[in-house]
Amino acid sequence: MEARPAIRRSAAKQLSHMGVSGALSSSLPVLQPSSEETYPKLQDTQQVSMERPVAQAGHLTSNSGVVGHIFSSPSRFSTDLHYSSVSPREKQSRNNPFILQSLSSVSMPLPHSSPSGVFQSTASCAYSKENNGSWGTDSLPGFLDFPVNTPVENSQIESSSCSGILAAEDISKQNDWQEWANQLITDDDALTSNWSDLLVDNNVTDLEPKVPKPSLNFSAQQSQVSQQQPASSREIIPAPSREIIPAPSREILPVQSEDIIAVTTPSSANSAAAKPRMRWTPELHEAFVEAVNQLGGSERATPKGVLKLMKVEGLTIYHVKSHLQKYRTARYRPESSEGSLEKKLTPIEEMTSLDLKTGIEITEALRLQMEVQKRLHEQLEIQRNLQLRIEEQGKYLQMMFEKQCKSGGDKLNASSSSLDDPSAQPSVAMQVSPDKSELEPSKVEHGEIEADAVKSKVTSVECAEERIGKQKSPETEAPKDCEPDVCMSSSQPPKRPKIKE
Amino acid sequence: MKFGKKLKHQIQESLPGWRDKFLSYNDLKKLVRLISSSPVVLNGNSGKVEAEFVYLLNNEIDKFNAFFMEQEENFIIRNEELQQRIKKVTDTWEPNGSQPSNTIYEDEVGQLRKDIVDFHGEMVLLVNYSNINYTGLAKILKKYDKRTGSLLRLPFIQKILEQPFLTTDLISKLVKECESTINAVFPVEEEEERKREVKEAITVAGEGIFRNTVAALLTMQEIRKGSSTYSQYSLPPINLPVDSDLIQLVQLNPPTAIF
Numbered sequence: 001m002e003a004r005p006a007i008r009r010s011a012a013k014q015l016s017h018m019g020v021s022g023a024l025s026s027s028l029p030v031l032q033p034s035s036e037e038t039y040p041k042l043q044d045t046q047q048v049s050m051e052r053p054v055a056q057a058g059h060l061t062s063n064s065g066v067v068g069h070i071f072s073s074p075s076r077f078s079t080d081l082h083y084s085s086v087s088p089r090e091k092q093s094r095n096n097p098f099i100l101q102s103l104s105s106v107s108m109p110l111p112h113s114s115p116s117g118v119f120q121s122t123a124s125c126a127y128s129k130e131n132n133g134s135w136g137t138d139s140l141p142g143f144l145d146f147p148v149n150t151p152v153e154n155s156q157i158e159s160s161s162c163s164g165i166l167a168a169e170d171i172s173k174q175n176d177w178q179e180w181a182n183q184l185i186t187d188d189d190a191l192t193s194n195w196s197d198l199l200v201d202n203n204v205t206d207l208e209p210k211v212p213k214p215s216l217n218f219s220a221q222q223s224q225v226s227q228q229q230p231a232s233s234r235e236i237i238p239a240p241s242r243e244i245i246p247a248p249s250r251e252i253l254p255v256q257s258e259d260i261i262a263v264t265t266p267s268s269a270n271s272a273a274a275k276p277r278m279r280w281t282p283e284l285h286e287a288f289v290e291a292v293n294q295l296g297g298s299e300r301a302t303p304k305g306v307l308k309l310m311k312v313e314g315l316t317i318y319h320v321k322s323h324l325q326k327y328r329t330a331r332y333r334p335e336s337s338e339g340s341l342e343k344k345l346t347p348i349e350e351m352t353s354l355d356l357k358t359g360i361e362i363t364e365a366l367r368l369q370m371e372v373q374k375r376l377h378e379q380l381e382i383q384r385n386l387q388l389r390i391e392e393q394g395k396y397l398q399m400m401f402e403k404q405c406k407s408g409g410d411k412l413n414a415s416s417s418s419l420d421d422p423s424a425q426p427s428v429a430m431q432v433s434p435d436k437s438e439l440e441p442s443k444v445e446h447g448e449i450e451a452d453a454v455k456s457k458v459t460s461v462e463c464a465e466e467r468i469g470k471q472k473s474p475e476t477e478a479p480k481d482c483e484p485d486v487c488m489s490s491s492q493p494p495k496r497p498k499i500k501e
Numbered sequence: 502m503k504f505g506k507k508l509k510h511q512i513q514e515s516l517p518g519w520r521d522k523f524l525s526y527n528d529l530k531k532l533v534r535l536i537s538s539s540p541v542v543l544n545g546n547s548g549k550v551e552a553e554f555v556y557l558l559n560n561e562i563d564k565f566n567a568f569f570m571e572q573e574e575n576f577i578i579r580n581e582e583l584q585q586r587i588k589k590v591t592d593t594w595e596p597n598g599s600q601p602s603n604t605i606y607e608d609e610v611g612q613l614r615k616d617i618v619d620f621h622g623e624m625v626l627l628v629n630y631s632n633i634n635y636t637g638l639a640k641i642l643k644k645y646d647k648r649t650g651s652l653l654r655l656p657f658i659q660k661i662l663e664q665p666f667l668t669t670d671l672i673s674k675l676v677k678e679c680e681s682t683i684n685a686v687f688p689v690e691e692e693e694e695r696k697r698e699v700k701e702a703i704t705v706a707g708e709g710i711f712r713n714t715v716a717a718l719l720t721m722q723e724i725r726k727g728s729s730t731y732s733q734y735s736l737p738p739i740n741l742p743v744d745s746d747l748i749q750l751v752q753l754n755p756p757t758a759i760f
Contacts, residue, residue, distance in 0.1 A: 277566065277567060277570055277665075278570070278574075279570055279573070279574075279665060280570075280573065280574040280577050281577070281671065282577055282580070282581070282671075282675075285577045285578065285581060286581070289581060323574065323578075326574065326575060326578050327578050330575075330578045330579055330582050331582060359607070359611065362611065362615075363611075363614065363687065363688065365711075366614055366615060366618045366687075367687070368711075369618050369622060369711045369714070370618050370621065370680075370683065372711065372714050372715055372718060373618070373621050373622045373625045373714050374625075374680060375718060376625050376629060376714050376717055376718045376721070377625045377628060377673070377676055379718065379721055380625070380628045380629055380632050380721075381673065383632060383721070384632060384669070387635065387639075388662065391655075391658055391659065391662065394655055395655065395659065398655055
């Protein structure tokens with residue numbers, strides 16, 4: 001487990017390294033050659049150490065091929081995936097975390113858009129990414145068919161290859177994955193030594209956090225990306241995996257006395273480690289509580305049972321397990337406090353005489369706390385709405401500007417007249433200005449630059465932009481005649497108004 | 502105060518488990534500065550650099566998302582558990598309940614009130630967490646665009662706004678629910694009496710959540726006080742007219758824990 005804190009530290013250093021060492025420009029060119037080097041190595045490694053080299057190497061190569069493919073495909077964030085970063089480990093395959101990261105970022109919006117907020121995740125890495133159909137469930141049974149004497153390798157390979165496709169959740173996890181990927185993709189020596197380490201029983205605890213993390217993240221991301229074949233792959237994995245991975249799983253099992261559903265999602269003692277990103281909702285939780293109660297309470301309910309009762313598609317036992325853990329912890333404290341209530345009574349009675357005043361004070365303190373909290377929440381909501389509107393506005397302006405650029409002079413008048421119309425932008429502007437008038441006007445002096453709301457006749461989008469910008473300032477003055485303003489603002493587009501208080 | 506300092510202050514005041522989950526604003530700022538002076542960018546070859554920058558930002562976003570969703574899940578569980586506790590306390594120990602006992606009731610309710618208020622506070626702090634990270638990200642993006650002349654900000658911000666850590670509707674809903682349930686457990690008091698008690702109460706208020714909330718409010722106020730680069734993307738100064746009494750009160754009498 002010491003690997004993880006080390007990684008965390010180095011990951012934390014990552015950013016500062018980036019800033020300090022100037023690695024940025026120098027690191028980038030490293031990427032391409034390293035990625036090219038690594039793929040053949042991957043194949044070699046597999047052939048050397050695996051009992052079923054050909055098929056697996058083939059799969060893994062296809063994995064690398066996928067990785068390579070992903071390199072070239074644009075991500076949602078329109079990044080060129082050819083970036084590298086400082087690996088906490090050192091020189092090796094710096095491309096991998098990026099792939100992971102970009103993939104995770106690519107897949108990020110998806111869970112949010114999934115219906116009913118249920119995380120469509122499964123316990124397998126058999127899902128294929130959208131632009132890569134080659135990973136199917138075929139690869140997975142292949143892995144699982146590993147002979148018994150290579151259990152560790154099996155899980156390791158599987159999880160690493162799986163995680164080779166998808167991303168870790170945060171820096172620490174990602175770096176763990178990186179570890180795996182590095183081990184897998186780089187030299188044979190490192191890899192075999194790792195495996196021999198892992199084969200030793202007392203290293204199983206090391207294995208345990210490593211194996212779950214990347215694979216879980218992987219499976220999480222996988223399912224985010226593609227929601228195909230949930231049931232089938234889930235079923236494929238459980239049975240064989242439990243047979244095939246005797247040693248490590250037996251070690252893992254006592255830690256979490258629940259079923260291990262898959263190689264790729266073994267139970268983890270550290271629930272913070274590999275958490276598929278599932279978004280719980282109150283409704284889902286209610287169903288959960290019902291299921292738990294049906295099974296006789298939080299202590300007696302098992303994740304498997306709860307999962308079956310809930311009958312929610314896409315919910316994995318891992319989700320249920322971690323949720324159940326949290327649930328138990330949450331219930332434990334109040335129950336124990338109530339149980340010891342009788343004992344508490346005596347000291348409380350002693351306090352009663354002093355308690356009256358203190359009680360009121362405490363209540364008042366709580367009230368005050370509540371007030372402040374409410375206020376903060378209100379302000380946060382207001383701020384958020386404003387931010388959203390500002391961005392919308394910006395988007396609109398951008399659109400306008402682009403249209404402007406495309407068409408040139410003729411459209412100028414058209415756009416200016418469209419600004420006069422009570423269309424989206426002016427209405428947003430209108431909405432914004434009442435908001436501002438609600439807010440206390442700051443003592444801003446804009447001097448010659450006046451904000452004008454809607455009726456302004458603008459002669460250029462730039463002026464309009466400037467205008468909207470000024471308008472955003474907490475100005476509560478009535479719209480003035482814009483003619484002089486136009487000249488003013490157009491003569492000072494680069495300047496930004498200073499706020500004087 | 503510059504944003505970096507404000508953020509640092511906010512982080513210091515935040516709950517211990519949260520401290521490393523905030524935006525690494527200063528690091529990213531340094532990075533942007535570095536990028537702007539890097540020869541790669543100056544030669545106009547900024548694609549890869551941008552990709553790398555985006556990668557780091559995505560890292561941060563992932564961090565926020567993970568933390569946020571975990572907290573959200575915890576809140577959902579706690580919310581349900583608190584509801585059950587309220588029900589149990591009122592059913593069992595209230596004068597009309599099955600085993601009316603004033604002492605037990607008072608004690609239970611006292612603890613319950615504290616827990617509810619803390620719960621409310623934590624949720625609000627989570628919303629604040631999201632918000633401050635968003636602000637930081639927006640600022641970093643703005644700096645980046647300014648320094649490298651690219652147009653990363655606008656589309657990226659749009660994407661960010663869709664992220665789980667910024668979809669705080671559920672949390673807000675829970676907060677509002679909490680505010681309404683709290684009336685069930687708090688005694689109704691006279692307005693005048695309350696104001697009198699407030700000053701004393703301040704000294705009684707504990708650390709942790711309360712301090713954090715106050716710090717958050719003050720920080721927010723300061724962040725929005727004004728900037729030298731005011732643009733159409735800037736927020737107007739915060740309006741806290743009613744709070745000015747409250748906040749001033751708190752500022753003059755910093756809460757000190759008595760527990």
